[in-house]
Amino acid sequence: MATVWDEQNGGEGSTTAAAIASQILARADRDVTFVVQLLGESQDLLVRHFIVFIEVELAKRSIGYGAHPLLRPFIETHARELSEFVLKGIGLRHQFGLQAVETMAGDPARLLRVDLWDSLQSHINDAQQHFVSGIGGLHRILAQIEAGA
Structure with missing residues (x-):
C-alpha cells in the first residue's frame, strides 16, 4: 500500500x-490571493488600441500595408503581445490577500479603481514606448527585403 x-x-x-x-x-x-484580470470587451479594446497605435507609428515612418504582405499579421501579433504585457502587468501589480479582500469596502474599493487606472495607464505607456524603441529594426528589415526584391 x-x-x-x-x-x-x-x-x-x-x-x-x-x-x-x-x-x-x-x-x-x-x-490565497485574488488577482485582477481584465476580460472580454476590455481585452478587445486594448488589442484594438495597440493595432491603431502600431499603424500610426508605422505610418509616421512611411510604412503602410503595401510595404510587405505580412505586415498585417505582424501588426496583429505585436498588438496582442503588447496587450498581454499590459494584462500580465496589471495582474502582477494587483494581487490581494484574502484578509485584504475581506476588509475592503466603500472607499478602499474606490482607491483600488484609481490605482488600477494608474497601473493601466503606466503599463500601456510602457508597452507603447517599448514598441517605438524597436521600430527601427522593422524599418531596416523592410528596406533589406525591398533591396533584395
Whole structure:
C-alpha cells in the first residue's frame, strides 16, 4: 500500500478533504490571493488600441500595408503581445490577500479603481514606448527585403 505524508501527525497517514481544506484556509492570509484580470470587451479594446497605435507609428515612418504582405499579421501579433504585457502587468501589480479582500469596502474599493487606472495607464505607456524603441529594426528589415526584391 502506498504511503502518504500527513503533516498534522508528522508522518504517514491519510487526510480527508475537509482536513486539507482547513489546512489551506489556515494559511490563507499568506497563500490565497485574488488577482485582477481584465476580460472580454476590455481585452478587445486594448488589442484594438495597440493595432491603431502600431499603424500610426508605422505610418509616421512611411510604412503602410503595401510595404510587405505580412505586415498585417505582424501588426496583429505585436498588438496582442503588447496587450498581454499590459494584462500580465496589471495582474502582477494587483494581487490581494484574502484578509485584504475581506476588509475592503466603500472607499478602499474606490482607491483600488484609481490605482488600477494608474497601473493601466503606466503599463500601456510602457508597452507603447517599448514598441517605438524597436521600430527601427522593422524599418531596416523592410528596406533589406525591398533591396533584395
